[in-house]
Amino acid sequence: MPTSSFTSASSAVPCPVVESLDAILPEEPLLMMGAGPVPIPAAVAKANAIVINHLGGTMVKVIGQVKSMARYVFQTNSKWVLGVAGPGSAAMEMAISNLAWEGTRVLSIKNGFFSERMAEMGRRVGARVSTLNVADRAVASLEEIAGAIRRERPEIVTVVQGETSNTVWNYHLKEIAALAKAAGALVIVDAVCTLSTMPLEMDAWGIDAVITGGQKGLSSIPGVSLIAFSDAAWARVKGRTAPNAHWCLDASLAENFWHNAGYHYTAPVSGVLALHEALRLVCAETLEKRFARHLKCSLALQDGVAAMGLRLYAPEACRLNSVVGIEVPDGFSPADVCSHISRMHQVEISGSFGLPIVRVGQMGEQCREHNLFRTVHALERTMVDLGVRVDLPAGVAALERGLSGGR
Ligand SMILES: *Cc1c(COP(=O)(O)O)cnc(C)c1O
Secondary structure: OOOOOOOOOOOOOOOOOOOOHHHHOOOOOOEEOOOOOOOOOHHHHHHOOOOOOOOOHHHHHHHHHHHHHHHHHHOOOOOOEEEEEOOHHHHHHHHHHHHOOOOOEEEEEEOOHHHHHHHHHHHHOOOEEEEEEOOOOOOOOHHHHHHHHHHHOOOEEEEEOEEOOOOEEOOOHHHHHHHHHHOOOEEEEEOOOOEOOEOOOHHHHOOOEEEEOOOOOOOOOOOEEEEEEOHHHHHHHHHOOOOOOOOOOOHHHHHHHHHHOOOOOOOOHHHHHHHHHHHHHHHHHOHHHHHHHHHHHHHHHHHHHHHHOOOEOOOHHHEOOOEEEEEOOOOOOHHHHHHHHHHHHOEEOEOOOOOOEEEEEOOHHHOOHHHHHHHHHHHHHHHHHHOOOOOHHHHHHHHHHHHOOOO
16 A cells, blocks of 8 residues: 555646736726626725624624615515525526426516526526517517517516616616516516616515626625515415425525524625625615716716717617617727727726627716726727727716716
C-alpha cells in the first residue's frame, strides 16, 4: 500500500494557477448602466458582507421586516410573501411550478424573450400552454386578450409588466388582470425589471402572483428574489395533489422558513440582509417619490438620446421607462457599441438577444443625475469614436432640460 499519497508532488488534478480578483477586476469599477445588475447602495453592499445564523431570533426579525416592506412594495396585504434563493427566473419558476402542473391551461401573453420564458416554464411542468403572440414593439389590445381568454379558457394567465428584451411596457396590466379575473383565471405578473420603478398594485389590480428579482428595480444584489401570492393563489398552492417536482421552489416547503421560523434550506443570509437594506431604502424614499424619480430620469435620458440623433426602439405609447432601448446605427453591431463604451468610458450597457439595439437601464441607482450625464456623454463619445454623426451638445442640453423639469 503506498504511503506517499499525501506527500506526492503531483496530484491527479493539479492545483491551478489563477489571478487574484484585484488583477482581474478593473481598477475603477464600471458604471453598471445596462439591463441589470445595477449599482447597489453602500448600505446594501455592507449588508451583503455579513453572515449570520439563518435560523434564530435575529433572522426571524429580519425576515419579518423583509416581508412587511415587500408588502408595501408589492402593494399587497396578502400574508403570502416569500423570498427565493435564486435569480428572478427562480421566482418565476416558483410562481409557475406551484400554480401550474400537468394539464393546467395557461395563457401566456408573449411580448418577447422574458414573457416567453414563463410559457416555457409552463410547458416544462406539463401545462397546456397557449401563447398570445404579440408583435415586436407593440402590446396586445384588450380585445385580442379578451378573445384569447374566451378561446383558451385559461386557469392561469401570465404577463410581463416590462418586457426588458424589446423595452415594451404592458401599460394595460390592470385591465388585463381584470379580464383574467372575470374569466376565473389567476394572473401571474413578471415585475422583475419594473417593481419599485413604476406603479404596480397587486391587490387593487387583482394580481395573484408577482415576481421580482433583486438586481433590477430594487437595486439589491442578484441571486435573491421575492414573490407574493394572493390568497386565491395560495389556496391553489395548498390544494394541489401532485407534488411540485421542484423541491427548492416548493412554496409549501418555503413557508417553513418564510413564515414558521423553520428550516427549508440554508437561506442566503447575506443576500437577504442586502435585500432588507434595499427594501428599507425604498421605504425611506417612498414609492411615490421613487416612481417620480424614475420617470423624470428616464424621460430625460430618452430626450437626450433622441436629441443627439439616435432613435429609440419602442414607440412612445408602449415604451418602457425602466430600460431604454436605443437603435444601433446601420453598419454597427450592439457589441461594437457595448464594448467600446465599456473599454473607453467604463460604462457598461447591454445588447439584447439578437435585436439591433443597445439598452440603458433606468432602475434604482441607475436613475441618478450624475450617472445619466456620464452615460449620455459616454454614449455620444462612443458614437463619435465609431464615426457616427451625433449632436453632442444637443443631447446633453436635452438631458439637462429634462432633469431640471423643463421638458
Ligand atoms: C431580468 C429579467 C428576468 C430574469 O431575471 P434573472 O434574475 O436574470 O433570472 C425576468 N423577467 C424580466 C422582465 C427581466 O427583466
